[in-house]
Amino acid sequence: MGNRTIGMWLYNNGGGDKISKRIIKKLKERDVETLDNINLRHAIAKNGNIIFDGVKLNKELDLFFSYNAGEQTQYQMYLYQALNRAIPMINSYDSFALTEDKFHTSFVLRNHGVQTADYNLCHRDDGHELKKIIKKWDKMVYKPTDGWGGVGLTKIENEANLDMLMPFLNQMDLRYFYVEKFIDYDNTDFRVDIVDGKFVSCYGRKASGTDWRTNVTSGGSVFMREANDEIVSIAKKACKATGVDIGGVDIIYDRKKEEYVVLEVNGIPAFATPEQEKIGLNFNNKKIELIVDMIDRKTNNKKGK
Ligand SMILES: Nc1ncnc2c1ncn2[C@@H]1O[C@H](COP(=O)(O)OP(=O)(O)O)[C@@H](O)[C@H]1O
Numbered sequence: 001m002g003n004r005t006i007g008m009w010l011y012n013n014g015g016g017d018k019i020s021k022r023i024i025k026k027l028k029e030r031d032v033e034t035l036d037n038i039n040l041r042h043a044i045a046k047n048g049n050i051i052f053d054g055v056k057l058n059k060e061l062d063l064f065f066s067y068n069a070g071e072q073t074q075y076q077m078y079l080y081q082a083l084n085r086a087i088p089m090i091n092s093y094d095s096f097a098l099t100e101d102k103f104h105t106s107f108v109l110r111n112h113g114v115q116t117a118d119y120n121l122c123h124r125d126d127g128h129e130l131k132k133i134i135k136k137w138d139k140m141v142y143k144p145t146d147g148w149g150g151v152g153l154t155k156i157e158n159e160a161n162l163d164m165l166m167p168f169l170n171q172m173d174l175r176y177f178y179v180e181k182f183i184d185y186d187n188t189d190f191r192v193d194i195v196d197g198k199f200v201s202c203y204g205r206k207a208s209g210t211d212w213r214t215n216v217t218s219g220g221s222v223f224m225r226e227a228n229d230e231i232v233s234i235a236k237k238a239c240k241a242t243g244v245d246i247g248g249v250d251i252i253y254d255r256k257k258e259e260y261v262v263l264e265v266n267g268i269p270a271f272a273t274p275e276q277e278k279i280g281l282n283f284n285n286k287k288i289e290l291i292v293d294m295i296d297r298k299t300n301n302k303k304g305k
Pocket residue numbers: 117141147148149150151153180181182183184189207212213214215250263264
C-alpha cells in the first residue's frame with residue numbers, strides 16, 4: 001500500500017461507477033490508494049475499531065469519502081458519525097447531518113445572512129399556530145424535515161386546505177410541524193455545485209406541467225442554465241455556512257421580493273449522468289479534479305506511514 005490510503009463509498013447508478021474509477025485513477029497518480037466500495041452497512045464496530053473486511057478503518061485510512069445518498073441507512077449514519085471522530089471525512093459527519101435536515105439548514109443559513117424561504121417550526125401540540133401563519137403568508141408548504149426528491153411536500157393554498165390536512169398530520173404522530181412560506185416563482189430553479197469553496201457548475205430544473213416542484217423525481221427536467229455572480233456567491237456562502245466540502249445548492253428567484261432564495265443544500269449532489277452530459281452538462285471533469293485536489297490536500301502532512 002502507498003503512503004496514503006482513503007476509503008470511498010460512491011453511488012453506482014447514473015454513471016457513478018465510472019466516476020469512481022476516474023477518481024481512483026487520479027488519486028493513484030498522486031500516490032493516494034483507494035479502498036473502494038466501503039459500505040459501512042457491512043462494517044462491525046468493536047473495542048475501539050470499525051472493521052470492514054478485516055481493515056481497521058479508523059487506523060488504516062487517512063480519510064473517508066462518502067458519496068451515496070440512496071443507500072444510506074441509520075446504521076451507516078451511526079458509524080459515519082463514529083468514524084469521523086477518528087479520521088477526516090468528506091463531507092464531515094456534522095455538515096452532512098446538518099444538510100439532511102431542512103429546518104436546521106434554514107436556521108443556520110439565516111444566521112449566516114443567507115436568504116431562505118420564511119419558515120416556522122412548531123411543536124405538534126401547537127398545530128393551531130399554523131392557522132395564524134397561513135393568514136399571514138397566504139400560501140405555505142408543509143415539508144418533512146428529512147425528505148428528498150420533493151416527496152411528502154404539500155402545498156397549502158388556504159385555510160380550508162389546512163383544515164383538511166390537519167387531521168392527517170395529527171394522525172402521523174409527528175414531533176413537530178415544519179412549514180415554509182410558498183415562494184412565488186416561475187417553477188424553475190438553479191442547482192449550483194460547489195467543491196472546496198470553488199464554483200463547479202450550474203444547471204436549471206423545471207417543474208413539469210402543473211407541478212410546482214422542480215425535482216426530477218417529481219417529473220421535473222434538467223436544462224442548461226448560466227449562473228450569475230450573485231447566484232455563485234450565494235451558493236458559496238451557503239456551503240461555507242453549512243460546512244460542506246461538497247454541496248449542491250438549490251436556489252429559486254422570489255418574484256414578489258425580487259431576490260434569490262436558498263431552498264436547501266444537498267450534501268451529495270449527483271455528477272452529471274451520461275444523458276445529461278449529452279445535453280451539455282459537462283462539469284464532471286472539473287468536479288473530479290477539485291475533489292481529487294481536496295483529498296490530496298486533506299491527507300497531506302498526515303501520519304506519514
Ligand atoms: N417554499 C417554497 N416555495 C415554493 N416552492 C418550493 C418551496 N420549497 C420547495 N419548493 C419546491 O419544491 C421542490 C423540493 O423542495 P426542497 O426543499 O428542495 O426539498 P427536496 O429535498 O424534496 O428536494 C423545490 O425544488 C421547489 O421546486
